[in-house]
Amino acid sequence: MAMHDDLTAELRSAAWRKASKSGPQGDNCIEVAPLSGGRVGVRDTEAPGQAPFVVSAAVWDAFLDGAKRGEFDF
Template identity: 35%
Template sequence: MGMNSGANIDLATAVWQRAGESADGESVEVAMLAEGHVGLRDGKDPDGPALIFTPSEWTAFVAGVQDGEFDRPE
């Protein structure tokens, strides 16, 4: 099941890869999809919903991660 904004992306053939794993076993999975879209889902719930990013949304998300925009406060 995809949560996308009008994009007609088929997740049935997506190849999901773990993005990493934390010390407590939490992980996310990513898939490179058609037309440059990127899928992101909870690694513990592969049958659950997936977020679908357009290429520009993914670029903005990655830039935010690199800039520390999503870092937890210390």
């Protein structure tokens, strides 16, 4: 089985979750799922059938750090 096939299978069975503060409707949110090798899958809740982004642990950690420091606040 090719690496791409392994990732596809892993994404299909991933434990997707969204932020608890996203509300009961879950509109305009992203979902994340932990993957092997420290990677993280990221997808749009409104389009779960679209291919998700997969980022490395380092990229995810940098994103979280920036979010905690307010880099993305408007």
